[in-house]
Amino acid sequence: MLLHNLLFYFENSKIELEKEVDPDKYTYLDMLETCSKQLDIYTVGMHIMYGDEMRVTCDADLLQMFQGSHNEMNIHIFVYEDKSIRPVSFKLPKHIEGSGKEMGDHGHDDSVSIGCADNTLIDKTAPQPNEVEPHPHQSPIKKKGRVENDDKQRRVRGMNKNKRVAALKNDDRLEVTFYKNRAVGPNHEAFSRHLGRIVRDFNICSVRVHSWKEIGEQEKSHMWAAIKEKFKNDNMEDHRKDALCHMRSLWNNWRSLLNRKYIKSYNSVQDILKKKPIEIQDQEDWEWLVKNHFQASSFKVNSLDFLW
Structure with a gap:
C-alpha cells in the first residue's frame, strides 16, 4: 500500500508536511489538526482544497482524495481563509485537556468512526459523494458520535459557474x-x-x-x-x-x-x-x-x- 506525503500550503506562505500518511488511518480530524498549526480554526473559516477545486469537508471527501491520488506519492493541499464560512464549532480531541489517555491515537473513541463536514460530525461508515455539499447547519450529535440529520436534502454541485x-x-x-x-x-x-x-x-x-x-x-x-x-x-x-x-x-x-x-x-x-x-x-x-x-x-x- 502506498503511503502519501501531504503538503499543506497556507496563504501566509507557510507549509506543513505530513510524511508517510496511511490512507486507512488518516482522518479529517487529523487534517483539521494540521490546519490548526497555522490557523486559528476556532475563529477563522477555511477552504481545504486539492486538484480540480475539490473540497475536503469530511472523511468521505478524504477517501475520494486518496483514491484519486493512489499512484501519487505527494498530494498538494491548499488551505484558504474564508470569512463567509463558519469556524470549527467544536474542540478537536487533542485540544481537549485530559483527553490524551482516555482516547485512541487520533484522540477519539476508536470504536466509533467519525468525521466532520463543515463543522458537522458525521458517521464515517456512510460516506457521501464529493459532489454533494453538506447541510450548512450543525446536526445534533447523538451518543457515541452518531449523527441524526433532521434535513436530509442536499444541495448538489452544479456546473462550474465562474x-x-x-x-x-x-x-x-x-x-x-x-x-x-x-x-x-x-x-x-x-x-x-x-x-x-x-x-x-x-x-x-x-x-x-x-x-x-x-x-x-x-x-x-x-x-x-x-x-x-x-x-x-x-x-x-x-x-x-x-x-x-x-x-x-x-x-x-x-x-x-x-x-x-x-x-x-x-x-x-x-x-x-x-x-x-x-x-x-x-x-x-x-x-x-x-x-x-x-x-x-x-x-x-x-x-x-x-x-x-
Missing part, C-alpha cells in the same frame, strides 16, 4: 499571484475555475483523446491564450508550464469523475449513452468517449479499483 470572470468587461483582467507554482490570493479560486472551464471547452480541448499526451501544442497554446485573456501577472509567461501542469491535473480529475459518475453507475452501454453529461454538448462526442475510451479493454485494465 461569475467573477464572467463579470469582466472588454479588456479587463484579474490580477493573479503565484506561490510555489500555484495561484494564491483573492483570485486563486476564479483562476482555478477558469482553467477547469477551459479543459472542458471542446472548441479548445478535443474530447476525442485517450490521454493528455495526445493534446497537441497548438491546443495548449490556445489554452494558454485563453488564460491570459482573463488573468494577468507581471511575470505571466514564467508560469505557462505550471498552469498547463495544473490543467493536466484538472483534465485527469474531470475524466475520472466522468468514469465514476456516468460509467460505473450504469450496467449497460445503452444506459450510459442516454446519460450524456451536460458539459458534453455533442452526443457523438459522448458516444466516442464511452465506446472508444471508457469501454476499451486497455482502459478497463488500467483503471481497476485498487485494494488497500
